[in-house]
Amino acid sequence: xxxxxxxxxxxxxxxxxxxxxxxxxxxxxxxxxxxxxxxxxxxxxxxxxxxxxxxxxxxxxxxxxxxxxxxxxxxxxxxxxxxxxxxxxxxxxxxxxxxxxxxxxxxxxxxxxxxxxxxxxxxxxxxxxxxxxxxxxxxxxxxxxxxxxxxxxxxxxxxxxxxxxxxxxxxxxxxxxxxxxxxxxxxxxxxxxxxxxxxxxxxxxxxxxxxxxxxxxxxxxxxxxxxx
Numbered sequence: 188x189x190x191x192x193x194x195x196x197x198x199x200x201x202x203x204x205x206x207x208x209x210x211x212x213x214x215x216x217x218x219x220x221x222x223x224x225x226x227x228x229x230x231x232x233x234x235x236x237x238x239x240x241x242x243x244x245x246x247x248x249x250x251x252x253x254x255x256x257x258x259x260x261x262x263x264x265x266x267x268x269x270x271x272x273x274x275x276x277x278x279x280x281x282x283x284x285x286x287x288x289x290x291x292x293x294x295x296x297x298x299x300x301x302x303x304x305x306x307x308x309x310x311x312x313x314x315x316x317x318x319x320x321x322x323x324x325x326x327x328x329x330x331x332x333x334x335x336x337x338x339x340x341x342x343x344x345x346x347x348x349x350x351x352x353x354x355x356x357x358x359x360x361x362x363x364x365x366x367x368x369x370x371x372x373x374x375x376x377x378x379x380x381x382x383x384x385x386x387x388x389x390x391x392x393x394x395x396x397x398x399x400x401x402x403x404x405x406x407x408x409x410x411x412x413x414x415x
């Protein structure tokens with residue numbers, strides 16, 4: 188098994204989910220006492236979030252490039268960036284890095300196309316919903332992504348940063364997310380991308396009106412397949 192390098196901590200809550208998913212998937216695939224070979228670099232999210240809010244993506248790209256190089260030097264054979272939003276700087280992050288990056292948007296688009304669906308609703312941070320780095324990647328794969336209204340985007344973003352990234356799961360926020368998903372369905376979405384790695388803390392196939400594509404689960408499955 189190849190060693191998967193995980194660049195995480197953005198947020199810590201999502202990185203915990205990545206670790207659990209990869210362990211569960213490996214055990215299901217190989218059985219017995221098997222677990223994945225991992226290197227995890229978990230960053231302090233507070234300065235990352237501050238730089239995001241300030242729009243200092245150049246500094247963030249250089250930061251992640253330094254960390255990606257360290258993971259490669261440490262023995263990682265492939266990389267996972269355990270966050271949707273920070274894929275905005277994926278190209279900068281991978282400059283001079285020779286091991287492959289499993290791109291979360293590409294893996295998600297492939298899963299949606301394989302399911303025969305084409306118009307995913309996207310619930311994510313405002314950066315991911317409102318900027319083009321993610322939706323353009325989905326469009327390049329032949330999909331027609333749909334984002335929530337401005338009010339619903341603001342609610343989705345606020346809950347991610349104020350609650351989910353702090354490991355707070357509130358019933359009122361679950362209801363709010365269910366309502367946003369329902370409005371995306373009414374607007375014509377045929378499936379739902381949980382496009383922030385924390386959104387799955389509130390939404391799943393059990394309470395979504397649409398077929399759900401959980402980016403963490405998809406990303407981990409693609410990484411394990413590459414590692415094996």
